[in-house]
Amino acid sequence: MNIVARVSDEIETPQVSMEIDPRLVPVLETVRRRNPAEPEFHEAVERVLRTIGPVIDKRPEYLEAKLVERICEPERQVIFRVPWIDDEGRVQVNRGYRVEFNGALGPFKGGLRFDPSVNSSIVKFLGFEQVFKNALTGLPLGGGKGGSDFDPKGRSENEIMRFCQSFMTELWRHIGEYTDVPAGDIGVGEREIGYLFGQYRRITNRYESGALTGKGLGWGGARVRREATGYGTAYFAQEMLRAKGSSICDRTVTVSGSGNVAIYAIEKVQQLGGTVIGCSDSGGYVHDPDGIDLPLLKQVKEVDRARLDRYVQERPGARHVAGGRVWELAAEVALPCATQNELDEEDARKLVENGALVVAEGANMPCTAGAIGTLRAGGVLFGPGKAANAGGVATSALEMQQNASRDSWTFDHTEARLVEIMRDIHHSCYEMAEQAGVPGDYIVGANNAGFVRVADAMLAFGVV
Numbered sequence: 038m039n040i041v042a043r044v045s046d047e048i049e050t051p052q053v054s055m056e057i058d059p060r061l062v063p064v065l066e067t068v069r070r071r072n073p074a075e076p077e078f079h080e081a082v083e084r085v086l087r088t089i090g091p092v093i094d095k096r097p098e099y100l101e102a103k104l105v106e107r108i109c110e111p112e113r114q115v116i117f118r119v120p121w122i123d124d125e126g127r128v129q130v131n132r133g134y135r136v137e138f139n140g141a142l143g144p145f146k147g148g149l150r151f152d153p154s155v156n157s158s159i160v161k162f163l164g165f166e167q168v169f170k171n172a173l174t175g176l177p178l179g180g181g182k183g184g185s186d187f188d189p190k191g192r193s194e195n196e197i198m199r200f201c202q203s204f205m206t207e208l209w210r211h212i213g214e215y216t217d218v219p220a221g222d223i224g225v226g227e228r229e230i231g232y233l234f235g236q237y238r239r240i241t242n243r244y245e246s247g248a249l250t251g252k253g254l255g256w257g258g259a260r261v262r263r264e265a266t267g268y269g270t271a272y273f274a275q276e277m278l279r280a281k282g283s284s285i286c287d288r289t290v291t292v293s294g295s296g297n298v299a300i301y302a303i304e305k306v307q308q309l310g311g312t313v314i315g316c317s318d319s320g321g322y323v324h325d326p327d328g329i330d331l332p333l334l335k336q337v338k339e340v341d342r343a344r345l346d347r348y349v350q351e352r353p354g355a356r357h358v359a360g361g362r363v364w365e366l367a368a369e370v371a372l373p374c375a376t377q378n379e380l381d382e383e384d385a386r387k388l389v390e391n392g393a394l395v396v397a398e399g400a401n402m403p404c405t406a407g408a409i410g411t412l413r414a415g416g417v418l419f420g421p422g423k424a425a426n427a428g429g430v431a432t433s434a435l436e437m438q439q440n441a442s443r444d445s446w447t448f449d450h451t452e453a454r455l456v457e458i459m460r461d462i463h464h465s466c467y468e469m470a471e472q473a474g475v476p477g478d479y480i481v482g483a484n485n486a487g488f489v490r491v492a493d494a495m496l497a498f499g500v501v
């Protein structure tokens with residue numbers, strides 16, 4: 038049979054008990070009771086609690102110090118009104134959030150998401166994930182997340198600027214280079230960070246570059262930051278294959294999404310010799326058997342800010358499937374890079390049937406719990422987002438390093454650091470999974486490795 042079957046044969050399906058440790062059941066119950074009607078947050082906590090049995094067994098002092106309880110409770114949550122005036126002169130009111138989840142390892146760090154789906158549950162789930170992700174990078178970063186239910190779609194440049202200014206008029210008092218360092222996420226890119234930074238500077242009267250990351254290159258931004266999440270995801274998938282004695286080179290790859298993460302995951306997969314045959318947006322997906330034409334995709338998505346059907350107008354060999362899901366396509370590597378819960382059990386079944394070898398999450402929690410179960414049962418290697426997409430926040434930490442030393446690194450130097458960090462993250466997850474007796478289980482590896490780093494720092498600080 039072909040190389041796909043050969044590599045599949047080598048993959049041992051990780052055997053791990055997904056039963057929650059009975060000692061952690063009351064913690065989950067408390068989280069559910071304290072945070073009613075927050076399903077995404079409950080799910081993110083449950084997924085971690087189900088997998089940290091190995092370190093809890095080894096380190097009973099964590100239980101005595103109530104570290105699991107403490108890690109599940111955000112240090113601080115800020116919810117605020119964001120009033121602004123639209124182009125018609127009407128007053129609009131949105132809600133702003135910043136959840137400073139855990140600062141044991143460094144200033145709170147994590148993106149801002151502007152999307153109508155944003156609520157307390159989404160911000161808390163993202164903040165909780167961020168704590169472990171940031172710990173895995175090995176860099177001095179706490180975890181947090183924020184955003185607003187503001188929908189930037191269809192808004193003018195001026196409206197976006199006014200919204201960002203109003204948002205920062207409250208947020209500034211909660212952030213700072215040693216306190217909390219926001220960045221971008223869905224709906225917040227370099228343009229929005231510019232407006233946010235401009236208002237922060239104006240209010241504080243300080244050119245404090247380290248207070249925000251994802252800045253433009255001309256005003257304190259870092260090279261590779263824009264590409265970092267997508268590049269890092271491709272590198273992580275490559276490491277997963279390398280650990281199996283294989284490579285992403287010559288593999289077929291599908292990517293969901295066509296935003297920042299997806300575009301640069303595609304770019305790096307192509308540079309590593311893989312062929313990306315499909316990508317998607319909320320309107321459907323594109324199948325391009327010859328491999329995605331990246332300059333055309335960038336033109337459509339980054340310059341024209343148009344829908345994906347525009348891509349096939351310029352590319353005769355490609356087809357657009359309106360309303361379809363890109364996971365229908367047979368590919369050896371799948372990189373979900375759009376948003377949470379976008380890949381369900383049915384999608385996972387198709388991936389398994391079509392011989393997928395690796396799924397690595399470029400987005401945060403894009404695979405449902407059911408999908409992960411199906412992928413694991415089908416022998417597919419699974420790289421969870423908190424490890425696979427950590428390249429973005431890691432490069433934010435590199436931006437903070439450059440800001441602190443008023444330096445500016447070259448693209449190559451920055452990318453070399455990113456590669457090193459992604460390899461280290463892979464190594465930590467891989468080793469931890471081995472130690473836990475579940476080789477190849479990157480979920481157990483990532484959750485335990487991240488947890489230990491945060492817990493050990495908290496233990497050292499006493500009950501604070």
Ligand code: GLU
Pocket residue numbers: 146147148149218219220221222250401426427429430431433
């Ligand atoms: N929003 C990104 C993430 O989910 C990046 C956060 C950052 O750079 O602070 O990790």
